[in-house]
Amino acid sequence: MRSLLAAILSLFLPPRGAHRAPDRTPPPFPAVRAERPADVTLADGPPLVRPYLAAWERERDALDRRHFQRERRRAAVLATLGQGYVPAEAAA
Numbered sequence: 451m452r453s454l455l456a457a458i459l460s461l462f463l464p465p466r467g468a469h470r471a472p473d474r475t476p477p478p479f480p481a482v483r484a485e486r487p488a489d490v491t492l493a494d495g496p497p498l499v500r501p502y503l504a505a506w507e508r509e510r511d512a513l514d515r516r517h518f519q520r521e522r523r524r525a526a527v528l529a530t531l532g533q534g535y536v537p538a539e540a541a542a
Contacts, residue, residue, distance in 0.1 A: 525537070
């Protein structure tokens with residue numbers, strides 16, 4: 451009785467466990483992973499500069515531009531009054 455049930459189940463269910471039948475179709479080509487040098491960066495890889503770093507640099511540059519503009523205006527106003535002005539960065 452058991453062998454009859456096993457025969458019927460083997461027709462409808464795939465084999466299981468260590469005695470599983472091997473695949474009948476081989477893969478179309480072997481999966482070969484090509485090694486590449488460490489200094490090669492793929493074009494579709496992650497961005498080279500992180501967005502938060504680029505945003506921080508833009509903010510820093512904007513602050514520097516405003517600071518230097520303020521220094522130039524201060525020097526121009528003091529020059530109209532006949533006074534010399536040396537920025538703190540240049541005096542150090």
